[in-house]
Each structure stands twice: as structure tokens, then as C-alpha cells.
Amino acid sequence: MANIVIIGGGPAGYESAYVADSLGASVTLIDYDAPGGACVHYDCVPSKAFIASSEVVSNTRHADDLGIRMPSPDEITVDAPQVYNRVKELARAQLADVTAGLAKTKVTVVRGRGRLLATEEHGSHPVEITPEGEPAYTVEADVVLLATGASPRVLPGAEPDGERILNWRQVYDLPELPSKLIIIGSGVTGAEFANAYTEMGVEVTLIASRDRVLPHEDGDAARLLEDSFTRRGMTILTHGRAKTVQNTGDGVRVELADGRVIEGSHCLMTVGSVPNTTDLGIEEAGVEVDDGGFIKVDRVSRTSVSGVYAAGDVTGVLMLASVAAMQGRIAMWHALGEAVAPLQLKTVSSNIFTHPEIATVGIGEKTIDDRDMDVRSVTMPLRTNARAKMAELDDGFVKLYARPTTGVVIGGVVVAPHASELIMPITLAVRQRLTVQQIASTFTIYPSISGSISEAARRLIEHDDLD
Template identity: 35%
Template sequence: MTKILVLGGGPAGYVAAGRAAQLGAEVTLVEAREIGGTCLNRGCVPTKAMVAGAERLHEARRGADYGVVTGAVSLDFDAFMARKDAVTSRLRDGVAHLLRTRKVEVVTGRGTLAARGRIRLEPGATLPDGTVLAQGAELEGDAVILATGSEPVRMGLFDWDDPRILTSDELLHIDHVPASLAIVGGGVIGCEFASVFNRLGSEVSVVEMLPQLLPGEDQRVGRTLQQSFKKAGIAVHVKTAVESAEGGGAGVALRLAGGAEVVAECVLVAVGRRPVSAGLGYEEAGVEVGPGGFVVVDETCRTSVDGVFAAGDVAGPPLLAHWAYHQGAVAAGNAVTGSRLEVDRSVVPSCVFSSPEVASCGLTEDRAKAAGVEHEVAGVRFNGNSKAVCDGDADGFVRVVCEPGGGRVLGASLVGPHVTELVHELALAVHRGLTLEDVAGAIHAHPTLSEAVAEAALAGVGRGVHSV
């Protein structure tokens, strides 16, 4: 029986372990912290639980707009955070159950790559039978899958001994709603936390060095989100670098390029993530590690060492859990069977759970222009969508990029209500090579938000009745 060793129990690691077990391998997974990795414990899941709670608070406060008399609405922050922890625990237990069901052996402790097919366990590691290693040990297998993930970047500009300077890891465990929160970095993490803490009652400022929020998205998307933030009372400083940070009795003072200053009780530093690859024996074992510390892999998730694979954040962008799932499954298939399955980079949806939500897939308008790809854009705004107006949440748009003449769908950008769900119809269209006419020809129920996708397609083929 093929024996597979997996180093890291996040999305890439546990999916790789589960898939390898499905394929008949004997699998041992080594995880230094909690099963589920960053996504489940310090990222996607707890932040979305906070987004859900903040949304309920926002809806309750707007009750009068719908004729609902709610009385005084307040936040029980301890209960709010306890729910976040309960959601995380429930889903973590679910992953652990899946691994047990598939007979994956889980070792809790720090492991390093000793050589091809070997992982060294450090003293203190706990084996599946509960034995705690006093002197460490080595595991041997036919192949190793590296899935050690990523961690927040800590800029040297800040005093990390000051408890008011936080990464996303620490902010997820804060014990109160800060009166004011300055966020350095207007990417996905920064924008999601900006929306959450704005709704919880913090005075929020976002400082982004690049010309727009969400620099990886189209300019139109960044502008729209910035306008929504301004409407919500979030201060946004784009094209602005932080030159210094000083802690004092009044809070942390950020001096910005141009002379402006932002003073806040707490500062979230959300300037990106870096791979967890240093000190784990990768390079010593011959594994090529590229710029920034990412493990170099080919399209089959193979590294420079035969029998050593890598998947997830440690293997480079995009640093997304769903991409890690995909890579983990591909790596496992190749590790167990020796095949050459390749990852599919053609359409990897991006979703941002800010307020409003943002999503994209495939070739967006700006990317198409930059690549010199001939294209057309079909779009509608949500302010003409009946369901969005009924819900009282009608800001934003759907823009679909296609080949000229209503041809093959190439990608899309969306801003607005529940677009993190709506984007997948368009992702499927890109994946299957559907045309704009194909999307337009599918009847969409009324009144639904998904009609915005159909209306955009209908407008693009010259049959849009509900848009001008």
C-alpha cells in the first residue's frame, strides 16, 4: 500500500490527506496547531462568522426602514465572539471527523522535511494513539505533500510589542470593540474587517498605498467600494503610505505621506501574507524555494525533488482556500498514482465579504485590456433589480466580459448583494466555454438577484428590456 505523508493540516493538507486515503493510500498528516489551518481557525471561517453577526446587527438597526419597531438594539460582544468560536469549533470538529472516517492518522506537533519521503517529528509531538514523543521521531513514506500555509506579514515599521498593533490573528481574539481602528492595507482582509468593525461601532480608517481599494480587482470595483465605504462613514486614504507609527496615551498615531495623521485605539496591519517555509528543512532536502519563500511547483504540484509535492499557500498565489483545495486534490492524485494531473488555473473565483460584497472570475475588463484581448463588456446595475430593491440593498453592478459579438464568456466583475454567490454561474460559464447567448437564453426566476446576471447577458446580446 502506498504511504503518503502530509505536512500541514489546512485546506490543502487535509484535502490532500482525504483524497489520498480515498485513492487507497495509507496517510499520516502532521499539523503543528489546529486541524483546518489558517482558513478554518484564523481566516475564512471566523471572519465570515463575524461578518454574519455584524450583518444581523446592521439589519436590526435598520428595522424601522421596513416598518419593524425594534426598540433599542445593542451588541453583546462576548456573545458575538463566542458564536464565532463555536462556529469555528463545529467546523473544525467536522474536518477531524472526516479524517477519522477515512482512517487518516493525525500527528499533532511540529514536523520538518528530513529528506525525500521522510518527515522528522520534534519532541513533544503527539501520536494518534496519544503517545507524546520525548525525543522526536521520523516518519517514512513513499511521497510527501508540503502544505504548511502562510502567515501575516509583520512590517518592521511597527512596534510589535505594543498590544494595540494587531495582525488579523490577534484581531480575531480582541476582547472589545475598539473606539477607533486604523487599518493599514486595503486588500481583502483589510476591507472585510473595515466593514465588520464599522458596523460594530468603531471609527474606521483604511490606509492603502496603491491607487485603489482591492488593488487586484478592476478600477471600477475599487471606486465603487470606496464610495460605499465613504457612505458608511469609513475614512479611506488611497495612494498613501504610512511613514511612521508611534504609540501614546491617546492611541497609536500613524503619520501618512503628505503630512496627514490618523490616530486610533488599535491598528490592524493587513499588508499581505507570507509562506510558512523557513526552518522546515525544505531547502536542505533539495526543494527549490523561490522569491518570497514560496515553494516552486509545476502544474502537477511537483517540486524539484522527486516524490515531494506542495500545495496551498506555501506553493504561491493565489492564496485562496478553494485554490488550496484544488491543488491538494491534484497533488494527492499524482502522489498516489504517479499520474500527471494538472491544476486548472482558467477560472479561480475571488470573493470579498465586505459591505458591499465583491467578486470576480476569469478575465475581467481591466485584465482583458492589459492583455490586449479583444472583448466586449455587458453590464447592469442592481438598482434596477426588483429583489435588490425589495431587500433595500441595491448598490453595485454585474459586468460580464465576453468575446466580441456576444461570444464566449471570458470573465466577470461584480459588486453588490450576495455577489459572492452569484459569481459562480459566470465562473461555470467561463469553465465550460459558454457564450453570452447561452447565459442570456437561460430563464432566471423573478424576482431574484440572479436576474442581474441574466439581464447583463441580455443587454450584451441586444435584448435587454430592463436596462438602458
């Protein structure tokens, strides 16, 4: 029986534990907190629950457009403590579900910390386990999976204090909503919180280090969202790099590298993540990392050391819970001799939970431009969709990318409410190498937002070389 030690209890950790247990391995899962990881504790689950509350406010604000008389936008109030408590309760409920799921297996869960020791000559991997409040002990593992995740990056001179200067894991402890929130960082996390707080009536200033928000996303989608932000009253400062953030006692003072100064009630730092590799023993074990400190892995999650795998945010490979979980599963399938397909990043869909949402999958405009690829594309504005018209939805579109001559769909973008649900048909098309002809000939509900996907496919067929 293979002895497997998993360090880290997030999606990469607990999903790999399920797989290893089902294949008959002896599994020890180590985490300093309850299984669930930062995704459930602080990140995905809490943030999306918080965003869900902001969506209700947004829908209420625009009820008049549909003939529903509601209080004026200024009369809508948000009970911040109740919102934050709900967020925490949902996180606790999800943690309980993960714990209950593991309790049904033979997995040994240790609350504490684990670290690699120098690998023995015979190939086993000694792991030092330090349970909370108990002395450390060492076990010999045939396979080790490192799944310790990542933590918010801290900028020198802008260290979070949990009071006025915050990272995204600290906002739920505020006694009330900020009156004037400055958000530093306009990537996915920054954009999501900027959107949510704006919808809740908070005055938001979003500081982007480049020339636009979401610099790594589809340009059309990013520009549309930026325009939506501005129309809703958000202030966006581009080419802004934070030099210092100071807690002034009753607010914050942010100084940018170019001399600009912004003042507000609170500052939220969303400037990326760093891998959790401190005291993990990777140096002693010879595990290689990249320039950013993330553990290097191949497409089946192997590190540079035989028998040691890594998965999730600690690898820096598309820092998504879905990718982390798949990396963990693949690691166990490979380690235990099961047939396994390597991770295929081009089939991974992702979503930005703003208003509207932005969902993408497959090859996008940056890759197409960088490689000078011969690709056909079409964009269908949401305002031409009958269902969108009925719901007064103006902002958004569906975009498809396809190969010429073959018509195989290689990517897509959906910008719309609940784009996270609408991207699935395009993800399936990319995964199964479906053609625009096949999508165009598939029935869709009328009226429906998803009808724009088949309509986009029909428009692509109009190209002579896709006939």
C-alpha cells in the same frame, strides 16, 4: 502501498489526506495544532462569522427604508465579548468536524512538526517528525506534500503586540470593540474588517498604500465599495505607507512615510502574508522558492524535487481555501497515478465579504487591458433589478465579459449582497465555455437578483458581432 507524509493540516492538507486514503495509500498528516489549519482556526471561518454579525447590524440600520420601525442607529449595541466568543465557538465546531472526518479514515494524525531531510539516492524522502512533547523520529516517504500555509506579514516598526497593535488573528481576543480603529492595508482582508467594524459602529480609518482600496480588484467594483465606505462614515487615506506604529498605552500613534500622523485606540495590520517555510527543510531538500519565499509549483502541484509536492498558501497561488484544497487533491491524484486535469486558475471564483460583496471569476479588466484583448462587456446596475428595488438595494452591478463573434463567456463580476452565491452561474459558464446566447435563453426566477445575469447576456447579444 504508497507511503505519503503531509506536513500541514489546513484545507490543502486534510483534503489531500482524504484523497490519498481513499486511493489506498498509507497517510501520515502532521500539524502543530488540530487539523483545520489557519483557515479554520484564525482566518476564513472566524472572519466570516464576525462579518455575519456585522451584516445583522447593517440590515437593522436600514430597516426604516422598508417601513420597519427599529431603534435609531445610535441605540444599536454590539456585545463584543459575545460576538468574539461566538466566532471562536464556530471555529472550534468546524475543527471538530474536520477531526471527526479524519477519524473515520485510516490517516495517522500527528500533533507536532515535520521537516524534510536530504533526499536519499534511491528516491525516497526522509521526513523528521517531532510529536508534541515527544522525541523526534524519521520516516521514509514515497511522496511528501508541503501544506504549511502562511502567516500575517510583520512590518518592522509596526510589530503586533496583541493589545493595541493587532494582526487579524488577534482581534477576537479584545475585551471590547475598538473606539477608533486604524487599519493599515486596503486589500481584501483590510477591506473586509474595515467594513465589518464600520457596520458595528466603530470609527474606522483605512490606510491604502495606493490610490484606491482593493487595487488588484475590478476598478468599478473597488470604486463603488470605496464610495459606500465613505458614505457610511469611514475615513480613507490613500498613498499611505506606514513607517511606525506605536502603542501609547491608551491608544496607538501611526506615522506614515510622508509625515502624516494618525491616532486611534487600536491598529489592525493587514499587509499581506508570508509563507510558513521556516525549519521545513526545503533548503536541504533542494526545493525551489520564488523571490517572495513561496514554494514554486507547477499546475499539478509538483515542486522542483521529484516526489515532493506543495499546496495552499505556502505556494502563493491564489491564496484561497478552495484553491488550496484543489491543489492538494490534484497533488495526490497525480502522485498516485490517477487521471488529473491541471489547475485552471481562470475558472476560480473569489469573493470579498464586504457590504455589498464583490465576487469575480475568469478574465477581468486588468488582464484584458494588459493583453489588449478584443472582448465585449456589459454592466447591469443593480438599481435596475426589480428584486433589488424591493429590497432598497442601490449599490451593485453584474458585469459579463464575452468573446466577440463566438459569444463565449470568459469572465464576470457581481457586486451585490450575497454575491458569493450569485457568482456560481457565471463560474459555471466560464468553466463550461457557455455562450451569452445560452445564458440569455435560460429561465431565471422573477423577481430575482440572478435575473440580472441573464439580462446582461441579452444586452451583450445586442452587439451585432454577437448575433
